[in-house]
């Protein structure tokens with residue numbers, strides 16, 4: 522029996538999860554409200570909140586799983602990429618836990634963990650998992666990447682954003698419209714009532730499978746600035762159409778490169794991951810592409826799209842099977858590729 526405790530603290534969610542033989546037993550997430558008033562994550566506040574949250578969150582995860590500390594086979598933690606101060610909290614906790622219980626320590630790459638979230642099983646009969654090799658569009662507040670997953674521990678980023686992430690584009694444009702933070706889910710909700718063809722914003726022309734969202738963001742900003750000169754209530758009067766049009770453009774940009782990557786690699790097994798994969802427009806367009814191009818698609822359960830420790834625990838489980846353990850002097854990385 523292999524029981525893995527996973528720890529995630531790369532950004533503003535403190536999370537702990539327990540996975541036994543690939544099956545989820547618990548996944549506890551403590552968010553941090555403190556950032557809302559600043560319109561974005563404040564790194565220093567995030568690491569302090571992680572320090573307060575980490576012990577109760579781990580305690581809850583073990584209790585909910587009905588597992589004692591002594592039954593844990595190994596502790597897996599997010600080493601990076603992420604905010605260094607935040608990562609340090611999870612890394613230090615995991616090191617202490619591993620050394621106190623004399624169990625292996627396993628380092629996990631946050632990006633790989635998002636991809637491996639597809640392998641978290643709810644129970645023994647949960648067998649709907651991607652087959653290798655597959656493509657994974659990882660879209661979150663900090664990442665927009667197309668990852669070629671060749672095996673559990675063998676992945677390659679074949680396309681990435683050269684500036685902003687897709688979630689950042691949602692959030693920054695939402696902020697300009699006064700929709701609060703994080704704005705992505707609000708844009709999604711308002712977009713359902715709007716006309717996606719009413720406005721169009723600048724689309725990037727980037728080589729290969731890479732993305733760019735800063736041009737779209739700037740064109741959105743300039744468009745609003747110009748319209749507000751004529752109608753000071755322009756945003757209020759057109760909010761739903763603005764959200765629907767913005768969402769359509771972001772989804773089009775994401776899907777166009779994903780389609781090119783699928784054509785270029787000849788891979789028809791395609792998955793979504795990351796916080797933005799909760800977006801209803803992206804999900805429905807993804808499903809439409811699957812029908813049109815005969816893709817076998819995998820959409821993660823909502824609980825595993827945003828940052829969570831279940832994905833860290835499942836990644837740790839596959840590393841445990843490979844006996845791929847970290848040294849006790851391992852340090853976190855703010856930036857690290859796959």
Ligand code: KG4
Pocket residue numbers: 532660661662663664687688689691692703704705706709795796797798799800801826827828
């Ligand atoms: O993966 P995630 O939880 O963590 C970070 O990367 O920080 O992703 C958060 C991002 C935010 O930018 C948020 O606005 C976006 O995911 N997001 C959404 C939706 N739900 C979350 N964006 C668009 N539509 C949604 N429904």
